[in-house]
Amino acid sequence: MTAERDRAGGSGGRRTIRVVAGRSVEGSDAPPVKRVRKAYEQVYDQLRELIVRGELKRGERLPGEIVLARQFGVSRGTVREALRALAAHNLVRTAKGATGGTFVTLPTVDHISAFLQANIALLSEANDVTLEEFLEVRRLLEVFAARQCALRRTDADIERLRQAVVEPSGLAVEEQFLHNKDFHGAVLDGAGNTLLRIAAQPIFSILQTNLTREALNARFAQRVDSDHRAILHAIERGDGDAAAAEMDEHLRYLSRTYKSMWTA
DSSP states (O other): OEEEEEEEOTTSOEEEEEEETTEEEESTTOOOOOOOOOHHHHHHHHHHHHHHTTSSOTTOBOOOHHHHHHHHTSOHHHHHHHHHHHHHTTSEEEEOSTTOEEEEOOOOHHHHHHHHHHHHHHHHHTTSSOHHHHHHHHHHHHHHHHHHHHHHOOHHHHHHHHHHOOOOTTOOHHHHHHHHHHHHHHHHHHTTOHHHHHHHHHHHHHHHHTBOGGGOOHHHHHHHHHHHHHHHHHHHHTOHHHHHHHHHHHHHHHHHHHTTTBOO
C-alpha cells in the first residue's frame, strides 16, 4: 500500500514523501521497494529448490556446515538457520554420531495430513469452522473418491475394502469406528489421487475425534454396515456412478446422525 504526504523542506519548500510498505522514500518518482531477504532465507530457498527439483535426492547427505558456508559465501550460523528452517518443513533431518549429518527427506502424505489436521482442529475449536462445513466438504471429497475408486481400483484395494467391512454385532464401539475409518480410508486411497487423500484425511479424523460415542446404537451400526457393503459392491462392479450415489446417500445419513453426536 502506498501513500503520499508533504514534509517541509529545509529551505522552506515542500518535498513529497512516498510511503512504501511502511517506510518513507523521498522523491516523487521513488519506485516501490521490497524487503531484502535475510541471508539464511536465501540459502533456504536455494537448498529447497534443489530438493524439490530432485537434484538432491531423498536420503542424500548434505555437505557439512563449513562446506556449505564456503559454497554460499555465508557464516556457519547462517547455514545452521537455513537447515533449521528446512527441518521445520520436513525437508531434511539431522542425525548425530560418527555416521550422522544432515540428510534430505521429503514430507509424506501422513506428515502433511497431520499438519493440516492440527491447524484445522484449531479453527474448529475457535468455532471458525462448523460441523455443517465439515460435512459439506466431506461429501464433496468422498463422493468423488467413490466414483474414482470404482474406476481405478486394484485387486489390493478391493481386498482392503472387504477386510474393512465387518459384521458389527459383537464389536465394541471403538472397534466399529476403526473399521469404518479403514473403509473410508480405503476408498480414498483407491481413488488414486494423493492430493485427495491429503485433503480428506484431516476432515475425517477431526469429525471422528469430536463425535460422542454414547449416541451410537445397534441400528446405527447395522445401517453403516449395509451402506458400506452397497458401496463395496458398486466399486467391485466398476460402476462409478452407482458408487458415487451410494456414498452420497451414506454420507447424508451420517450427516443427520452426526448433528446429535457432535461435541466440539
